[in-house]
Amino acid sequence: MADLSVNFAGIKSPNPFWLASAPPTDKEYNVVRALKAGWGGVVWKTLGEDPPIVNVSSRYGAASYGGNRIMGFNNIELITDRPLDVNLREIKSVKRDFPDRAIIVSLMVPCEEDAWKKILPLVEDTGADGIELNFGCPHGMSERGMGAAVGQVPDYVEMVTRWCKQHSRMPTIVKLTPNVTDILAPARAAWRGGADAVSLINTIMSIMSIDLDAMAPTPVVGGMGTHGGYCGPGVKPIALRMVGEIARDRAMAGLPISGIGGISTWNDAAEYIALGSGTVQICTAAMHHGFRIIEDLTDGLSNWMDQKGYARIKDFQGKAIPNFVHWEDLNINFKTLAHIDQDLCVQCGLCHIACEDTAHQAIGATRVDGKRHYEVIEAECVGCNLCAHVCPVDNCITMNPAETGLAFSTWKEHPNNPLRVDNPPLSTKALV
Amino acid sequence: MSEGLGEQILGKHASVAEVAIKLGEMAAPLSRDEARVEADRCYFCYDAPCVEACPTGIDIPGFIGKIRTGNVRGSAVTILESNIFGGGCARVCPTEILCEEACVREAQEGKPVTIGSLQRYATDVLMATGEQPFTRAPLTGKRIAVVGAGPAGLACAHRLAMLGHDVVVFEARPKPGGLNEYGIAAYKVVDDFAQREVAFILGIGGITIEYETPLGPDLTLDHLRQAFDAVFLAIGLADPNALGVPGEDQAGVMDALGFIELLRQDPVQAAALARGNVIVIGGGNTAIDAATQVRLLGAETVTLAYRRGPEQMGATKVEQEWAQTHGVTIRHWLAPVAIEHSAVAFGRTRLDAGKLVVTDERVTLPADLVLKAVGQSFLPEPLTPASAPASFANRIGVDQTYQTSLPGVFAGGDCVSAGEDLTVQAVAHGRDAAIAINRYLST
Known part of the structure; x- marks a missing residue:
């Protein structure tokens, strides 16, 4: 039985699964249910200054795909709409009742030192294990100079992080917004400001859909809509890339990362951890199915680790980072070819039409004794994988590495590359 | 209880609605979410x-894709473009041996x-709107006679109307629909669907139906050929086969098709027949339909006797299981040799070098009602003695364009030799014959 416990920037948690700062962690009632179900920790829904903000009615939009509900999710809800002292009292009570769990408090107050100076001791008094700075909320709060409005300006990120480290003993996690061109800029700013960890991603600015009857963005609030924050399974690839960028950055090496974005299963979590995350945060999957999903998240991860021989989370954490390289570092001489298992093929023809219309005309369609027959034309196959992706039958189309007899080589050395390393710069040439 | 054959009293009459409830519906429609x-x-x-x-070559992935995107009207049009009886075929097609058997x-x-x-x-969804999604091409002034208002005849008439021709359909019976109306189990086509479907098809305009007007001395093929620009014969198989055994003519022995027809046209009277021990003789879908319905309506025992094995049955596996799970006993390798008072005597059969032989072993089963479902034959009489089209394999012979040996006379559906005796096959014949007739008329 694998050991799932983690120590994340000094915060101990019996497992790496935390509930992200969001509606499920808005009050004691929900949080207690989650912790009883087995969650390792929670990031309490963002606290702000009194008087509390006001939320609108109708707050969520969702995208279904292929008959599956909530492939993507978005919200236009703001931070907690309950008074500060109510939240603080409940946080204290929860931490007292669940001393072994990670209780992190998300914070968002105006970009003034006094505001932070005032709230930090109040949070510290609850006994919470750490704070998470909400620099990511992309709607409502950003228009008031908070949330993503701070997260999009690296100097502000650094400044506020520094204030928090200065006025509090609690580990400080900086939550990053993905609504930037280069995720490394705010990450490095947090790191410079002394952040103990970063968490990402917050939600992505989005319009979920247009209601074609109301002619308004969804969710429709009295005939109108606004942009919201996108999350759920659909954002996972975007979030993974951003986590990977930070994880492989040499300057920030070792900075703990709490991975967030579309994690629904233990398998998703394992991917985030393999790419360097020390904990993972989940919201949409819990909102879709309830807190009970924690049972399979921990059980599935544990079984997979046992099978792979990983005794602790640390044993595989970050293992994929060295293999996440820039395109120019890939072996340009590697070749892989599609192969169709004729015994498994159900003759749907999807591989053929995809390759014929949109790729390399490398899958022939013929009839053998009147029966449909699809076969890879290896001379035309570039190993693009498209056929394997469209094939509905598991393992029917496999990609098999082919022997090329060529040594490892990258674009950097390729003769077609005008900037190849053995090619002298133009200025030098001119001198010759 | 085993009274003499034909001695049942029509008894306490159930209402039409009660009969319908007893029979139920074989397959429930899908909700929007299920679809x-x-x-x-x-x-x-x-x-x-x-x-x-x-x-009929319906673009199946195409119409299903349109359901997926919520374009349900477009989906229905895709279906109906190929098969105007798409609604009926969805109910009566043995999909398990057609599209669904081929599904990857x-x-x-x-x-x-x-x-x-x-x-x-x-x-x-489309038919509930009352919309007729097809329009007629500019009128050609040509008139075509269609004989038979079954699936083949009406499919042909609809396509001819679309192409701008005017059509007169001559139907022997008082109602249109052919076997869809008279020969399909009630639980497959409920709620008067067959008549609503015909109304939908006629909605295109340009089609008139003359009821109770069979081919015969008063309406000869010669007359039709003179009065119309072309003729399409879709007269089906009018003659139920006989068993050819003694006792067949007594009361209490009837054709399964006749029973099904009675059930569709006078449910209360048909329900009253469903008592005691019933024996259905045959192995096709009509035998299954009759056996299952008579059992659902309250017959104490229903035995379907077939002279060969389960593999040779014309009814599909799904149909056989449907009957068995509804209380019908299927017995194989039994051929009727005589119908007695209150019983049927069978001879046990076996295959001898591929040939069916009836052995001396006798099995006698009690019977209050015997339903015969041993197929139908083509009845050529209406076409004789006037110059009739050449026949082939005891049906009307046609070429690849559904034209008979007589110029301008086309034929399709069960009365021609090609293909299987299925509604969907008849619709394909009718549609393609219409296209051929259109080509014939424009050359």
């Missing part, structure tokens, strides 16, 4: 095997996309 979920199972195959397996998910996991139920969903 979306099922549509998502379709892989949208290229060169899809299901299309090839459909006699059948090969993959033994669970095909339920194409028939999706087709019913889409066509039901």
